[in-house]
């Protein structure tokens with residue numbers, strides 16, 4: 133029973149998530165989740181951009197079961213077939229030439245930061261500053277929180293890891309002025325997800341690439357959320373036509389099984405030599421089997437392509453709704469199936485709650501924006517249902 137679970141949680145779990153939404157899911161199928169009372173929910177958040185395959189995908193479950201019957205974990209002391217093959221896959225499909233697997237987005241970003249630093253260290257250079265952006269989100273570890281340009285996440289941990297500074301997004305002059313001889317890396321999300329789906333301008337990103345080339349700075353793209361087909365491209369860097377030196381990936385990579393990846397051009401990647409970095413769990417036979425199955429299913433079902441066409445369809449419908457919303461929807465920001473529906477401040481929370489009441493799972497970001505990041509298997513009829521319900525909710529407010 134939900135009440136019992138809430139009691140247990142309150143008593144034994146650290147209070148990091150406070151009062152959560154009052155539901156506990158028992159089963160999932162495609163776009164749907166079911167609670168213990170048999171209520172149906174439509175998953176328009178996909179476990180925060182994780183469940184790209186939806187829930188209970190048959191081929192995915194079969195691949196996981198197959199691997200469970202063989203071996204789950206062996207350690208990095210030995211060669212791992214799935215790990216090598218998943219690295220090969222990611223290199224074939226991106227600008228990366230080498231890959232390292234870990235367990236989460238934050239850990240992937242830690243790896244990227246370490247790689248940028250050690251690259252200059254091995255060249256005998258003292259570069260140890262990292263520039264990131266205001267409103268960014270890079271994770272909750274000690275270093276990634278220092279890279280995350282949001283006061284609320286940093287404040288209690290003052291005395292943060294040194295060397296991190298943040299500048300205003302989409303302001304190239306400010307970024308350029310922040311660069312010093314000590315700048316090792318510029319680290320950005322191409323579309324800021326957690327703070328409310330804010331895309332970077334193409335020209336801004338192109339200029340950053342140029343600046344990094346001129347000043348010998350590592351360019352890191354955090355594609356933890358934008359990667360794996362979310363934007364209609366396998367990686368958002370393709371949409372921008374700009375290649376980073378290092379990029380990170382996690383969320384959807386394992387289809388719900390925890391795995392992250394640090395991906396890099398060879399020049400950068402070669403800075404890691406035996407002993408410089410490591411992991412116990414990262415890239416074990418099970419999580420990399422999950423990653424391989426995800427890529428397999430992406431190819432069979434054309435999921436990044438579906439994200440592109442469904443994303444356009446979704447944004448089209450939302451923009452039409454915005455036009456007739458009488459100012460209740462103030463802006464639609466989107467790339468593929470990463471969508472921000474910005475609402476009038478006063479009604480945002482009520483709209484989010486009403487969507488939940490009607491069984492639509494989303495998240496409220498940046499105070500006034502509903503973030504939608506559904507499974508990439510989504511169909512037109514799911515989108516129609518969502519927009520229809522949103523329209524009814526807006527009418528009542």
Ligand SMILES: *Cc1c(COP(=O)(O)O)cnc(C)c1O
Nearest residue numbers: 236237238269270271354356357
């Ligand atoms: C979610 C997210 C992270 C953190 O990933 P975890 O797996 O929670 O550590 C980092 N960067 C971006 C852009 C994210 O969206």
